[in-house]
Amino acid sequence: EAGVAQSPRYKIIEKRQSVAFWCNPISGHATLYWYQQILGQGPKLLIQFQNNGVVDDSQLPKDRFSAERLKGVDSTLKIQPAKLEDSAVYLCASSFHRAGGSETQYFGPGTRLLVL
Amino acid sequence: KQEVTQIPAALSVPEGENLVLNCSFTDSAIYNLQWFRQDPGKGLTSLLLIQSSQREQTSGRLNASLDKSSGRSTLYIAASQPGDSATYLCAVPTSGTYKYIFGTGTRLKVLA
Numbered sequence: 001e002a003g004v005a006q007s008p009r010y011k012i013i014e015k016r017q018s019v020a021f022w023c024n025p026i027s028g029h030a031t032l033y034w035y036q037q038i039l040g041q042g043p044k045l046l047i048q049f050q051n052n053g054v055v056d057d058s059q060l061p062k063d064r065f066s067a068e069r070l071k072g073v074d075s076t077l078k079i080q081p082a083k084l085e086d087s088a089v090y091l092c093a094s095s096f097h098r099a100g101g102s103e104t105q106y107f108g109p110g111t112r113l114l115v116l
Numbered sequence: 117k118q119e120v121t122q123i124p125a126a127l128s129v130p131e132g133e134n135l136v137l138n139c140s141f142t143d144s145a146i147y148n149l150q151w152f153r154q155d156p157g158k159g160l161t162s163l164l165l166i167q168s169s170q171r172e173q174t175s176g177r178l179n180a181s182l183d184k185s186s187g188r189s190t191l192y193i194a195a196s197q198p199g200d201s202a203t204y205l206c207a208v209p210t211s212g213t214y215k216y217i218f219g220t221g222t223r224l225k226v227l228a
Contacts, residue, residue: 004159042120042205042218043160056215091159104150105216107159 004108025094
C-alpha cells in the first residue's frame with residue numbers, strides 16, 4: 001500500500017513570494033490533514049478535510065494561507081505572500097474514515113520550506 | 117484549552133536500557149491518545165493509540181499507559197536499541213473533538 005505522498009520535499013523562496021504544496025493521501029482515506037511543524041515544536045493542525053469539505057480551519061492564517069481538496073482526493077496548500085515565520089515543515093496526513101476517532105493518522109514525509 | 121507537555125525534552129541512554137517517556141495533558145476529557153515517532157527529515161509514524169477506555173497498549177518492546185484522571189501517559193521502551201533513536205511525540209485531542217494537539221517531543225538517542 002502506497003503511503004501519503006507530498007511534493008516538493010524542499011522549497012526555498014524569498015519573503016512575499018508564493019508557494020504551493022501538494023499532497024496525495026492513501027487511497028480510500030476520506031480525511032486529510034495539513035500540519036505546520038516549526039523547528040523544535042510539535043505539529044500544529046492548519047486544516048482538516050473530510051472528503052472535499054473543510055472540517056476545521058480555525059488555525060489556518062486565512063489572510064495568506066489557502067487549501068483545497070476539490071475532488072476529495074489530493075490536496076494543495078498555498079501560501080501567498082510568504083513571511084519569514086512561515087519557515088517550517090508542512091506535513092500532510094490522512095486517515096481512513098471519520099476525523100481522527102479511533103483511527104490512526106498516516107503522515108507523509110513533509111515539505112521543508114525556508115523563507116529568506 | 118488542551119496543552120500537552122513532554123518530559124524530558126531530550127534523553128541519551130546506553131543501548132539495552134529500559135526507559136520511560138512522559139506526556140502530560142491539561143484536559144482529561146479526551147477520546148484517545150497517540151504516541152508517534154519522528155525520524156530526522158521524515159514524517160511521523162504512529163506507534164500506539166490508546167482509547168480513553170483503555171489503560172495501556174503494547175506493541176513489541178513498546179508499552180504505553182494512560183491515566184486520564186491525572187492527565188498523564190507514559191511510553192515505556194524496553195531494551196533500547198540504537199535504531200530507537202528518534203523524536204517521540206504524544207498527541208491528544210482537544211476536548212470533545214478529534215483535533216490533535218501535539219507535545220514538543222522527546223529527542224531520544226540510544227548509544228551503541
